[in-house]
Amino acid sequence: MSDRQDRLVIAMAQVNPTVGDIAGNAERVRAARAEAARDGADLVVFPELVLSGYPPEDLVFRSAFLDTIQAATLTLAGETADGGPALLIGAPWRFTDPDDGRRKLGNAALLLDGGEVRAVILKFLLPNYGVFDEVRVFSRGPLPDVVAFRGASLGIMVCEDMWGPQVAGHLAREGAEILLVLNGSPFEVDKHGQRLENARPRVSETGLPLVYVNQLGGQDELVFDGESFVVDAAGALVGRLPSWGEAVVCTTWTRDPGDPARWTCADAPLVPPYNQDEAVYRALVTGLGDYVNKNGFPGVILGLSGGIDSALSAAVAVDALGPERVWCVMMPSPYTSAESLEDAEGVAQMLGIRYETVSIGPAIGAFGQMLGGLFEDRPADITEENIQSRARGVTLMALSNKFGPMVLSTGNKSEMSVGYATLYGDMCGGFSVLKDVYKTTVNRLCLWRNAHGLPSGMRGPDGPVMPARVISKPPTAELRPDQKDEDSLPPYPVLDRILNGLIEGEQGVSDLIAAGHDTETVHRVWHLLNVAEYKRRQAPPGVKITLRAFGRDRRYPITNRFVG
Numbered sequence: 098m099s100d101r102q103d104r105l106v107i108a109m110a111q112v113n114p115t116v117g118d119i120a121g122n123a124e125r126v127r128a129a130r131a132e133a134a135r136d137g138a139d140l141v142v143f144p145e146l147v148l149s150g151y152p153p154e155d156l157v158f159r160s161a162f163l164d165t166i167q168a169a170t171l172t173l174a175g176e177t178a179d180g181g182p183a184l185l186i187g188a189p190w191r192f193t194d195p196d197d198g199r200r201k202l203g204n205a206a207l208l209l210d211g212g213e214v215r216a217v218i219l220k221f222l223l224p225n226y227g228v229f230d231e232v233r234v235f236s237r238g239p240l241p242d243v244v245a246f247r248g249a250s251l252g253i254m255v256c257e258d259m260w261g262p263q264v265a266g267h268l269a270r271e272g273a274e275i276l277l278v279l280n281g282s283p284f285e286v287d288k289h290g291q292r293l294e295n296a297r298p299r300v301s302e303t304g305l306p307l308v309y310v311n312q313l314g315g316q317d318e319l320v321f322d323g324e325s326f327v328v329d330a331a332g333a334l335v336g337r338l339p340s341w342g343e344a345v346v347c348t349t350w351t352r353d354p355g356d357p358a359r360w361t362c363a364d365a366p367l368v369p370p371y372n373q374d375e376a377v378y379r380a381l382v383t384g385l386g387d388y389v390n391k392n393g394f395p396g397v398i399l400g401l402s403g404g405i406d407s408a409l410s411a412a413v414a415v416d417a418l419g420p421e422r423v424w425c426v427m428m429p430s431p432y433t434s435a436e437s438l439e440d441a442e443g444v445a446q447m448l449g450i451r452y453e454t455v456s457i458g459p460a461i462g463a464f465g466q467m468l469g470g471l472f473e474d475r476p477a478d479i480t481e482e483n484i485q486s487r488a489r490g491v492t493l494m495a496l497s498n499k500f501g502p503m504v505l506s507t508g509n510k511s512e513m514s515v516g517y518a519t520l521y522g523d524m525c526g527g528f529s530v531l532k533d534v535y536k537t538t539v540n541r542l543c544l545w546r547n548a549h550g551l552p553s554g555m556r557g558p559d560g561p562v563m564p565a566r567v568i569s570k571p572p573t574a575e576l577r578p579d580q581k582d583e584d585s586l587p588p589y590p591v592l593d594r595i596l597n598g599l600i601e602g603e604q605g606v607s608d609l610i611a612a613g614h615d616t617e618t619v620h621r622v623w624h625l626l627n628v629a630e631y632k633r634r635q636a637p638p639g640v641k642i643t644l645r646a647f648g649r650d651r652r653y654p655i656t657n658r659f660v661g
């Protein structure tokens with residue numbers, strides 16, 4: 098092979114790894130390489146830490162984990178002796194720090210070519226904010242060297258390295274001709290815009306084109322949308338892979354005959370992005386589907402109340418898993434209206450899922466008898482309301498234990514923000530589909546799904562998924578006669594605007610009052626938000642879609658006397 102090639106085929110492998118499944122991830126790398134080889138690829142670029150899965154968290158503290166990754170890397174490297182495409186993969190990698198001579202662990206990009214590990218590039222900027230804790234588990238490497246590859250000079254960066262000018266600037270000064278970025282960049286609303294806002298300055302500072310490869314799939318609370326892209330040397334978006342699907346796509350690069358250090362990408366696909374509601378809906382489908390499948394559950398079970406939250410949770414589950422893997426249970430109490438019974442049955446019929454009815458009346462009666470003596474003649478209050486919710490939780494958990502499906506929790510972000518949910522009641526479950534979805538967004542997603550036939554890749558019905566009344570009627574917990582959510586909470590559009598300011602915008606109470614919100618309401622919401630932290634810590638995980646998701650993202654102390 099000549100030293101200098103004037104044409105380079107770079108394959109972008111937007112794949113879905115599983116954390117800890119090193120053999121399975123290596124197999125996925127092999128399959129993508131075989132696919133790219135058929136299309137004449139010289140190099141296949143994978144996401145960040147594709148071999149371990151991202152983020153591997155404290156798994157990297159186990160030497161057996163690192164040894165297995167090293168062995169798999171060397172095996173993959175050996176396979177590149179066949180003269181086929183080289184691999185640019187991501188993996189945790191031990192290195193000796195040139196500054197102090199100590200052995201450390203880096204987040205590496207590894208170029209495997211000609212039967213060996215040809216280059217090790219270590220991530221320089223380790224993200225340590227929001228959902229990222231990389232300083233806890235990795236050490237930064239030195240600024241990376243440019244890698245000579247089949248006559249081209251590659252500037253290789255790992256994810257956060259692109260979010261500041263330092264690494265790209267260094268690579269350009271060292272003679273890089275194309276920037277390649279391996280990413281584990283989780284989805285949130287408008288994340289694609291943020292990624293482009295960080296890629297374009299790197300391109301304009303260096304004058305170099307940039308190839309961005311992101312991973313796909315769900316990992317606990319995080320979900321990765323893929324949406325890999327190519328920006329040319331002038332800053333134009335010239336390639337975008339589909340989001341929410343795996344893809345191995347070859348891009349052809351040609352050297353400018355007049356300026357040999359300049360490369361142009363000829364033929365990348367430019368797939369249009371989804372609108373915001375569709376992107377969020379797909380995030381929930383991918384996040385839930387991967388949680389259930391990667392953890393080996395046969396399916397899911399949930400309480401279907403005839404209300405909007407359980408209807409949307411069921412629709413997402415059906416679109417992710419198919420109707421045969423979703424089981425729902427109506428558990429009426431004396432307060433359950435005929436309308437709720439009709440609507441729950443309507444949802445189940447439209448989704449084509451198994452629907453059972455289990456009355457909680459006998460359980461409520463039994464608790465009345467068991468506790469009546471101790472309660473003496475105290476009036477009924479929230480205690481009895483919560484027993485209803487807990488009776489439903491016990492019922493679902495019993496069915497889960499007996500038959501195997503995982504229980505879905507259905508509370509939304511507005512409710513979780515203000516503690517409007519019952520511990521060990523409607524909060525019980527393994528995964529919370531709407532945990533990071535505000536109630537007003539729940540409404541929009543239902544309208545979107547009902548209006549959009551069968552979106553590609555979904556397993557649900559080709560048409561509406563719930564009766565229109567489920568979306569239009571006022572939300573109620575039905576724990577006492579004629580109860581409505583608005584008896585206890587501000588109307589959801591008002592509540593959500595305040596929560597959005599307090600949580601996503603980290604605004605103060607005074608900022609929101611100055612912006613025109615009612616003083617007493619803002620104070621009450623801020624108080625409810627603070628005192629509900631203990632509940633959120635006991636809540637199941639759910640898919641992060643916003644800037645500040647509860648869980649590993651927004652972390653407040655439970656014991657907290659600062660009221661602001």
Ligand SMILES: Nc1ncnc2c1ncn2[C@@H]1O[C@H](COP(=O)(O)OP(=O)(O)OC[C@H]2O[C@@H]([n+]3cccc(C(=O)O)c3)[C@H](O)[C@@H]2O)[C@@H](O)[C@H]1O
Nearest residue numbers: 479483486487516517518519520522523574576585631655
């Ligand atoms: N800082 C803290 N650390 C640890 N535990 C703490 C705590 N503060 C209170 N607690 C404990 O938490 C418990 C109170 O919480 P919990 O028992 O959940 O009960 P609670 O929050 O009082 O009531 C549940 C609320 O959820 C509403 N809701 C809305 C929608 C649906 C449903 C439904 O169930 O379907 C319910 C319901 O209307 C009511 O407002 C007490 O045992 C208290 O001691």
Ligand SMILES: Nc1ncnc2c1ncn2[C@@H]1O[C@H](COP(=O)(O)OP(=O)(O)OP(=O)(O)O)[C@@H](O)[C@H]1O
Nearest residue numbers: 400401402404405406407427428429507523573574
């Ligand atoms: N009668 C019921 N049968 C089955 N499950 C129920 C019933 N009532 C409540 N649940 C479960 O408890 C969750 C809490 O719902 P609840 O109706 O109390 O308030 P919500 O937050 O408005 O939810 P939804 O919009 O689903 O009704 C429901 O989403 C559902 O999973």
Ligand SMILES: NC(=O)CC[C@H](N)C(=O)O
Nearest residue numbers: 224256257260281282283
């Ligand atoms: N894995 C990473 O380094 C991710 C950090 C980056 N800022 C992102 O979200 O895209």
